[in-house]
């Protein structure tokens with residue numbers, strides 16, 4: 001099922017949103033781009049908060065806008081969460097959560113308070129007033145309230161932008177869990193590569209009011225000029241199962257043929273599907289199997305691509321034995337001296353990994 005959006009929306013002389021795309025309605029789609037590129041405008045158009053003349057917005061086989069037809073926000077059954085929470089300050093957490101739930105016809109309710117409060121870790125807060133909550137707790141309640149109208153679609157406009165780094169880290173696992181467990185497709189505005197790498201399944205890259213392309217996260221990370229590399233250089237995101245902590249305090253990640261070890265920074269139970277981020281500059285390459293070396297994470301890989309050098313450094317894209325891509329950033333001189341080329345089998349030595357919970 002797809003969301004079809006075709007619209008032109010002009011603000012004064014300087015900005016025009018001009019889109020004609022279909023977004024798959026499955027998992028998390030990130031709308032990514034610089035400030036002012038039109039992400040929020042597109043989200044408002046999808047929500048029905050903005051009404052562009054002549055636009056078409058179709059959700060699967062439902063027509064939300066076309067010709068004279070226009071379905072208002074409250075009839076689109078969309079859950080909305082913005083940067084700043086929009087909770088009702090005079091009501092308790094419980095009453096805020098139930099506000100939309102009670103107004104949703106019983107036949108349409110698919111998500112219910114007990115599962116949503118457990119998913120977002122807010123069971124203990126139900127009797128508090130909104131002004132007795134931290135910023136992160138308020139955003140979790142906002143997410144809960146949006147989910148409890150059993151929406152067909154969740155629209156998140158930088159829900160973590162107003163939070164400090166520590167609180168963002170605290171809320172990220174809840175957002176991830178919500179995306180995986182609620183079954184509701186999510187469109188999330190973000191200008192943070194970090195958030196996109198953690199949460200998105202696909203990304204619509206926006207620039208100057210247009211969608212440049214829509215790619216899966218892995219397609220985007222496989223191209224050398226990915227906009228997701230702006231912050232920290234080239235990055236790989238591996239997906240795999242996280243095992244239980246072993247005696248010496250590390251946890252296995254991924255299948256035996258592509259096994260990595262991660263420090264036990266989390267008390268999280270073993271999980272079948274988690275993401276791990278590796279910065280390309282933290283990966284070295286070796287033609288021999290290094291035995292006496294302190295780096296524990298060594299993967300047998302095959303070179304798939306060597307990018308043209310930039311500032312005398314090359315990104316080498318390597319395929320792991322379980323079919324994922326690990327990027328290594330090494331000097332052009334090392335590429336030459338080791339005689340590296342497409343198809344070379346060698347070892348990727350990974351100095352540091354970060355779990356994206």
Ligand SMILES: Nc1ncnc2c1ncn2[C@@H]1O[C@H](COP(=O)(O)OP(=O)(O)OP(=O)(O)O)[C@@H](O)[C@H]1O
Nearest residue numbers: 011012015033034035036037038039040041042191
């Ligand atoms: N109601 C409005 N009237 C006039 N101009 C507007 C209006 N809303 C947005 N704009 C302009 O349209 C452009 C796109 O804004 P929009 O908020 O969609 O961008 P954005 O990508 O979401 O930015 P940010 O990441 O900073 O939130 C900006 O130049 C903005 O100033």
